[in-house]
Amino acid sequence: MTVLIVNRTPRDSASPATTPLLDVLRGEFRLTGSRFGCGEEQCGACLVLVDGAPVQSCGREIGTLGGRAVTTIEGLQDHPIVAALIAEQAGQCGYCLSGMAVAAAALLARTPTPSRAEIAAALDPQLCRCGAHPRILRAVERASQEMAR
Amino acid sequence: MTDLPKSLADNPRLDRWLRFETGQVHVTVGKVEIGQGIATALAQIAAEELDVALDRLAWRAGDTQLAPDEGSTSSSLSIEIGGASLRLVCAETRALFLAEAARLLNTAPEALAIEDGTILHDGSPTGHDYWTLAPRVSLVRDATGTAPPKPRAKHRIVGTSTARRDLPEKLAGRGFVHDMTLPGMVHARVLRQPRPGATLAAVNEAALSRHGARLVRSGDFAAILAPSEPALRAAVQAAAPRWDNCDAPTPDTAEAAWLATQPADVRTRGSEAPPPAGPTHEATYSRPYISHASLGPSCALAHEQNGILEVWTHVQGVYPFRLNAAQTLQRDPESIIVRHAHGPGCYGHNGADDAALDAAIIATLVPGTPIRVLWSRADEFAFSPAGTAMQTTLRAVLDDEGLPIDLTATITSGVHVNRAPGRLLASRTLPNAQPLPPPAESSDPYPGAGTRNIVPYYDIPAWRYTHNLVAGTPIRTSALRGLGAVVNVFALECFLDELADRAGIDPAAYRLRLLSEPRARNLVERAAALSNWSARGPAGSGTGLGMGFARYKNKSGYACVVVEVEADSEIRLRRIWCTADSGLAVNPDGVRAQLEGGIIQAASMALKEQLRIDATGTATKSWADYPILRFSEIPPIDIELMDTPDEPPLGMGECTMGPTAAAIANAAAHALGLRLRDMPLTRERIVETARK
Numbered sequence: 001m002t003v004l005i006v007n008r009t010p011r012d013s014a015s016p017a018t019t020p021l022l023d024v025l026r027g028e029f030r031l032t033g034s035r036f037g038c039g040e041e042q043c044g045a046c047l048v049l050v051d052g053a054p055v056q057s058c059g060r061e062i063g064t065l066g067g068r069a070v071t072t073i074e075g076l077q078d079h080p081i082v083a084a085l086i087a088e089q090a091g092q093c094g095y096c097l098s099g100m101a102v103a104a105a106a107l108l109a110r111t112p113t114p115s116r117a118e119i120a121a122a123l124d125p126q127l128c129r130c131g132a133h134p135r136i137l138r139a140v141e142r143a144s145q146e147m148a149r
Numbered sequence: 150m151t152d153l154p155k156s157l158a159d160n161p162r163l164d165r166w167l168r169f170e171t172g173q174v175h176v177t178v179g180k181v182e183i184g185q186g187i188a189t190a191l192a193q194i195a196a197e198e199l200d201v202a203l204d205r206l207a208w209r210a211g212d213t214q215l216a217p218d219e220g221s222t223s224s225s226l227s228i229e230i231g232g233a234s235l236r237l238v239c240a241e242t243r244a245l246f247l248a249e250a251a252r253l254l255n256t257a258p259e260a261l262a263i264e265d266g267t268i269l270h271d272g273s274p275t276g277h278d279y280w281t282l283a284p285r286v287s288l289v290r291d292a293t294g295t296a297p298p299k300p301r302a303k304h305r306i307v308g309t310s311t312a313r314r315d316l317p318e319k320l321a322g323r324g325f326v327h328d329m330t331l332p333g334m335v336h337a338r339v340l341r342q343p344r345p346g347a348t349l350a351a352v353n354e355a356a357l358s359r360h361g362a363r364l365v366r367s368g369d370f371a372a373i374l375a376p377s378e379p380a381l382r383a384a385v386q387a388a389a390p391r392w393d394n395c396d397a398p399t400p401d402t403a404e405a406a407w408l409a410t411q412p413a414d415v416r417t418r419g420s421e422a423p424p425p426a427g428p429t430h431e432a433t434y435s436r437p438y439i440s441h442a443s444l445g446p447s448c449a450l451a452h453e454q455n456g457i458l459e460v461w462t463h464v465q466g467v468y469p470f471r472l473n474a475a476q477t478l479q480r481d482p483e484s485i486i487v488r489h490a491h492g493p494g495c496y497g498h499n500g501a502d503d504a505a506l507d508a509a510i511i512a513t514l515v516p517g518t519p520i521r522v523l524w525s526r527a528d529e530f531a532f533s534p535a536g537t538a539m540q541t542t543l544r545a546v547l548d549d550e551g552l553p554i555d556l557t558a559t560i561t562s563g564v565h566v567n568r569a570p571g572r573l574l575a576s577r578t579l580p581n582a583q584p585l586p587p588p589a590e591s592s593d594p595y596p597g598a599g600t601r602n603i604v605p606y607y608d609i610p611a612w613r614y615t616h617n618l619v620a621g622t623p624i625r626t627s628a629l630r631g632l633g634a635v636v637n638v639f640a641l642e643c644f645l646d647e648l649a650d651r652a653g654i655d656p657a658a659y660r661l662r663l664l665s666e667p668r669a670r671n672l673v674e675r676a677a678a679l680s681n682w683s684a685r686g687p688a689g690s691g692t693g694l695g696m697g698f699a700r701y702k703n704k705s706g707y708a709c710v711v712v713e714v715e716a717d718s719e720i721r722l723r724r725i726w727c728t729a730d731s732g733l734a735v736n737p738d739g740v741r742a743q744l745e746g747g748i749i750q751a752a753s754m755a756l757k758e759q760l761r762i763d764a765t766g767t768a769t770k771s772w773a774d775y776p777i778l779r780f781s782e783i784p785p786i787d788i789e790l791m792d793t794p795d796e797p798p799l800g801m802g803e804c805t806m807g808p809t810a811a812a813i814a815n816a817a818a819h820a821l822g823l824r825l826r827d828m829p830l831t832r833e834r835i836v837e838t839a840r841k
Contacts, residue, residue, distance in 0.1 A: 015379070023379045030330075033322020037444050038526040039382075042772040045444055074322045082320055089312060089738055092746055093184030093494035094319035095444045101320065120780040127772065129444045130184050130494040131749030133783045135742070 002062045006031070007075030017063025021055075022046045024062050025072060033073035033098045037127070044126035047099035048072050054106040071105075073098035079105050084143035085136070092130030099126050104140045113144050153294045156180075157234035160217035161291035163245075166238040167195075169283040173207045174199060174266070179219025180231035181211035182315055183465060183495035185802050186739040187227045189314045193735055194232050197306040198239030198298055200263035201279070208314070211467045211489025221466030221568075223497070223628065224596060225705050225800025228735060232798060236298050242288065244296035249286050250277045301733065301794055308794065310738030315491065326463050326490035327448045331519035334450070336381040338522060339507045340371045340390045341532055342578050344766055345625075347392040356387035364388070365514045368580035372511045378523065385525075397764035402623035405435035405538040405827070408561045411619045416592035418600070419613030424546050424555045430648055431544040434640035436810075436828040438622075438760040439536035439629055440775055445493030446524040447500035447533065451508035453516040458485045460512075462505035463492020469568065470502055474509050476570035479581065485509070496750065498567065498627035500524055500533030503574045510575055530775060531767040532574060535760055536629025537563030537622060539599065541640035545609075551652025552662060558603050558614035558637075563622035564588040565598035565632040574625075592616040596702050602634035602807065605641055606700050607663035623762050630750065631806035634701060636828075638807020639755075639814065642697040643826065646815045656815065657682050657696055664698075668730050671791060672709045673698055676728040679789060680711040689822030691717060695815025697808035706731055706804035707791075710748060712812040713784075716820035719832045720756060720813065722784040727805060729788065732796035740801050741788050747805035748786060753778035755810040757829050 002013045004021075006029060013024045020039075025031045025048070034057050037045030041059035048057045049071035057070075076082060081104045084090075091097045100123065107114055107122040114122065119140045128136065153161070156179065160166070168175040176195050182188040188208055196203045209215055211222075219231055243263065250268045251258040254275055262269045268277040301308070318324040340352065349369045357363055362375035362384030373388055375381035401407050450461040458478075464470045467487040475482040492501055508522040524532075539562040545553035571577070571585055591597070594604040603614050629635075649659035657677045664670050676696065677683070685694045693716060698709040707730040713723040727744055734740045757776050761768040769775050810828065818824045825838055 019379050023377065027377050027379075031322065032325075032328035035325075035445060036327065036378075036523065037446075038772055040526060040771055040773075042526075043444060072322070073320070077321065085320060086312065086316055089310075089316070089742060091313070091316050091319065092186070092742060093444070093492070094316055095184075095325065095493035097316075097320055098322065117781070120783075123780045127444060127777065127779070129442055129496075129750070129777065131746035132742070133749060133778075133780050134745055134786055137780065 002066050004062065004065055005067065005069045007071060013062055015062060018061050020058050021048065021060045021062050021065060021070065022057040025057060031072050031074050035095055035098055044099040044103065045096055047102040047126065049102060049106060052106070052109060054103055073101055076101055076105055080143040080146040081105055081108070081139065084139040084146060087142060088135045088139040090132050090135035090139040092132050096126060096128045100136050104143060107140070108144055108147060112147060153237065153292065154230050154233040156217065156219040156230050157237055157292055157294065163238055163242055163290055163292055164288035165217045166235065167242055167288060169279045172205065172280055174201055174205050174279070175207045175209065177209045177212065177216040178231060178235060179211060179217045180227040181222045181465065181489045182491060183222055185743060186313055186736065187222070189311055190228060190735045190739055191232055191235055192314060193306045193311055194236050195239050197304055198236055199243055201266045203306065203311065205266060213467050213471050213487045218468040221469055223465050225701060225803045228798045228800050229705065232735065237294050238292055240298040241292050241296040245286050246279055246282050249282055250275065253277065307735050308733065311736055324491050326450065326461055326492055327445060327523065329450055329461060329490060331450060331452060334519040334521050335374050335376065336378050337372050337374045337511045337520050338381055338385050339575060340373065340388060341528055342369055343392050344395040345577060347395045349390060350393045351391040353387060353389045357384050360384035360387065365511060367514060369578040370510060370575055372507070374515065398623040398762050398766065400761070400763055403437060403760065403762040405437055405540040408538055408563065408619050409540055411621055413561065413617035413619045414587065416616045416618065417613065418592060418594060420611045422611065424557055427546045427548070429544055429546050430651060431542065432644055432647060432826060433540060433542040434636065434643060434826045435540040436538060436636045436639070438538045438624060438626070439754055439758050440530055440760055440769065441496050441499035441533060441629055442775060442777060443493040443495060443499050446526055446529040447504035448492065448523045449505040449508040450519065450521050451512035452519040453512040456484055458509060458512060460485065460487045460505055460509050461490045462487060462501060463490060463495065464501045464505055465495060465498070470505055473502065473570045473573060474506055477506060477573065477576045477579065478509065478513060496630040498534050500529055502568065503533065506573045506575045527770040530769045530771065534567060534625050534627035537565060537626035539633060539636040541636050543640055543644045545648060547648070551648060551654065553609050553648060554611065556605060556609050556612045559617065560599055560603060560614060560633065560637065561617040561619065562599040562633060563619050563626040564590050565628050566590045567625065567627035587620045590618060592618070595704065597633060599633040601632050601637060601702060602699055603637045604703060606669060606703050608665050609663065624760065624767050631803045634699070634803070635751065635806045635810060638697065638699040639810040639828070642699070642808065642811030643814050646695070646818065647824065660698060668707060668793065669698070669700060672707050672728045672730055675789060676709040676711050676726055679728065679787060680726040682711065688819050691715060691820055693816040693818065693820030695812045695817070695819055697811030697815065699804065699807050701804035706799040706801040708744065708804040708808050710805060710808040710812040712816045714813065714816040714820055716817050718835060720817050720830055722752060722782065724784050725786045727786065727788045728791065729801065729804065730791040730793055731799050731801050733794045733798040734790060735798055737790060740790060743802045744788050744805050745786055747802060748809045749778060749783060751806040751809035752813060755813045755828050755830055757831070759829055
């Protein structure tokens with residue numbers, strides 16, 4: 001049994017300690033916002049925050065996360081990045097967007113007013129296949145401005 | 150009776166499309182959301198013609214039980230055909246309700262108006278609305294297509310950038326077929342036949358129980374069932390299947406040039422007269438095999454119970470898939486219900502159909518148990534259909550000024566259309582698998598597949614082409630965004646730059662010499678103005694400006710793309726401009742999003758992408774083997790839409806692909822003074838070309 005703090009709520013996982021966090025979130029906790037893209041830590045669709053730091057949840061075993069705070073897209077619904085992504089219509093299929101939002105939230109927490117180049121660098125590990133990149137960049141800028149108000 | 154658009158001609162009954170219930174309008178359509186925003190644009194059309202608010206629409210798309218059969222959501226036709234059909238359905242329905250209201254009110258329909266579904270007379274409520282009148286107005290009737298849709302001047306919803314209706318749910322963490330569950334659902338994955346014709350010799354079945362998993366098998370079709378995704382992954386590893394009778398392709402088969410060494414079905418079209426005498430120019434262009442590389446692997450759910458097989462899938466066409474599944478499973482199509490659910494971005498025929506058939510077959514092998522199939526990333530790269538490698542050779546005869554008067558093209562390609570029954574992966578592994586006929590693909594110029602856009606949109610007096618259709622590609626191929634138009638436009642537009650160079654004429658001016666069609670001319674002129682083309686410097690400076698133009702299928706959306714690059718041992722994108730003519734833009738921001746997406750995907754393809762092949766088949770198994778364009782590599786993109794709202798709306802999802810790839814190659818040639826004719830335009834290609 002592993003206790004995780006998921007979106008501020010303690011949750012018990014009955015999964016083996018070696019189970020990837022993504023499987024626990026999606027399969028056991030039914031939090032489907034973190035997406036399965038590759039299972040190889042190469043696309044960023046499953047990105048979550050662990051104690052505020054971005055982590056690809058497909059590659060992190062829950063046994064290493066006992067008592068740690070996990071934040072998923074479901075826990076970021078009030079973060080300005082979500083409204084900004086919608087305001088910029090920054091998705092086509094939308095499959096990558098949870099990871100984009102999480103990556104952006106992590107960036108904005110450490111760099112509240114990032115330059116365009118800093119945003120691109122922070123999002124570079126996140127893959128988008130539809131070509132929504134320019135809009136996602138704008139959405140991060142918009143969220144940054146919103147948070148500065 | 151007027152000529153109805155195909156979707157409506159195939160599904161004329163109005164009640165197949167619309168139903169009024171408790172303050173809502175239930176709209177059912179066959180064209181599905183695949184990330185292109187179609188659900189929003191079609192909803193705008195319906196709300197506009199019916200005069201109801203958008204939020205009154207309850208939307209259902211792609212459902213063999215509920216929705217009309219509109220075939221596949223493909224070829225940039227969802228607005229042109231699906232939208233045109235829905236527009237007529239809604240206009241006619243509105244007219245029927247107005248006629249009934251007028252009869253009840255003893256007035257003329259012209260005296261009435263509709264405001265959010267409420268019927269007004271001289272601006273005042275009449276006590277009637279769609280919902281009160283619905284019992285009196287039967288939609289159990291065929292559309293005539295005679296009710297005139299609203300004139301553009303009256304549009305209030307069409308032509309506005311309405312927000313995508315599906316994004317909030319997706320950002321809330323739901324909405325994909327991947328997120329669905331059924332009670333008692335079991336996770337399953339097929340042990341993929343590594344090569345066509347391979348036979349399953351052994352599976353380590355004993356190792357499965359440790360993971361709570363089991364094997365189901367029918368001939369060479371074998372699948373593992375497990376209680377959870379992690380258990381399934383472990384069980385698939387442990388199963389260690391051994392396959393016999395695998396052929397072993399060689400790495401050189403991954404190159405387009407290999408196709409030219411293969412037997413082909415040869416078709417010719419166009420001028421039968423031989424080319425005239427005169428100076429000629431000839432060049433060959435190519436692209437290798439390309440992955441759709443959707444961000445999420447293919448997924449489907451299926452459940453067989455009481456003789457009905459129900460499938461949830463992100464395929465482009467629920468009816469075509471149902472037919473396919475019925476034939477493979479040798480059962481009545483009416484015993485199968487196929488329901489569309491959102492999937493990751495779909496840029497053509499990816500693995501969605503195969504995953505859906507996997508789930509369907511497994512469900513029939515374990516009746517009563519709901520099945521979920523999710524492919525691995527490696528399977529998605531290795532087994533979803535690829536965009537085919539392709540080679541296009543162009544040969545022009547030139548006049549005294551260096552302008553082409555005759556064009557001969559030779560296209561050598563695998564198939565771009567490969568979805569016929571029996572052609573899905575699992576079909577060929579079942580005990581009843583039938584030998585497949587050779588792939589059928591038209592070589593006509595319109596709409597074309599491998600031959601798409603090979604007929605130039607320019608004023609070239611004579612053209613002819615040969616289409617060498619190669620059935621024996623080393624990996625399975627099918628439709629990928631733009632089909633053959635990507636390579637044909639890449640070839641034609643690069644070729645024009647070469648001809649312009651040879652004639653000593655500026656490439657934009659050269660194009661304009663050959664373009665008489667006003668909308669096309671306007672597009673090229675505007676793109677040149679936007680990109681400050683007239684200041685374009687001499688070749689070989691290390692920075693370059695290149696252009697590409699096409700009208701998709703010569704009948705659909707127009708795009709002109711200008712790219713500025715920096716190039717030395719590699720090519721970096723600095724800026725992109727795009728002018729586009731969509732006719733009436735139902736949702737201008739949606740059009741822009743489609744243009745941006747096409748530009749970025751084409752740029753990624755042109756600069757980076759290639760599926761590798763080794764003795765096991767597709768050697769590309771992960772994103773590490775298949776780099777795509779990332780944020781820091783994407784330059785600012787400026788888009789200008791032409792203002793042509795009185796022209797019919799055109800599909801815009803694919804029109805930028807060829808022009809973008811060509812513009813990048815032309816810009817690279819301008820920067821480097823070196824012509825690269827084979828995608829992807831990598832560092833290795835630059836070095837190799839420079840050496841020649």
